[in-house]
Amino acid sequence: THPGWERAGDALERVYPFPDYSAAVGFVMRVALAAERRDHHPDLLLSWGKVKVSWSTHDAGGITGLDTEMAALCDRLSAG
Amino acid sequence: THPGWERAGDALERVYPFPDYSAAVGFVMRVALAAERRDHHPDLLLSWGKVKVSWSTHDAGGITGLDTEMAALCDRLSAG
Structure with missing residues (x-):
């Protein structure tokens, strides 16, 4: 599992905080956009x-390899 | 309560189906955008x-009057 991500049932979940809406x-x-690509x-x-x-x-x-790959991509996107 | 909306705890909820992502x-x-305005x-x-x-x-x-007002606005936005 990637750091910051947790298994919840059959899903890989993470909550990202942001300073504003x-x-x-x-x-x-x-x-x-990444999901569509x-x-x-x-679920967001x-x-x-x-x-x-x-x-x-x-x-x-x-959870498959694609899910962990997308999780890592989310981490990069959240970093700006 | 507006048609299509349901109380869930202390919130007013509706699920909208869409043909694609x-x-x-x-x-x-x-x-x-409406929420920010x-x-x-x-919660979306x-x-x-x-x-x-x-x-x-x-x-x-x-649930307040503002919530029911925003719920009605969502119905209008979902109609296109």
Whole structure:
């Protein structure tokens, strides 16, 4: 498992804090674009000041290599 | 309560289905912009093909007039 990520059921989850709504929305958009590019889409929970990302491969019934790859990509995107 | 919306704890929730990810992301962005304009921010859960919106006024400990107003605005935004 990547640092900062936790297993929750059959998904890989991480909560990212952000200083304001604009930063959180920007992150959601960047993850959404990456998700569309790879045709692999997470659950994204956008609240004020934080975003929870949840990756799972439903067809495989759990976490795959693609999920951990996308998790690492989220970490890079969250760093700006 | 507005049609299609349900109380869940101290929040007002609705799930909107969308035909694809692009449409769901577009809706999230429109709601996010409206939320920022009114400085009142929902929980938005973006998944493939659907978005769950949850409104609550945490300072007031429940659902206020502003929440029902924003819920109606979401209905208008979801209609295109």
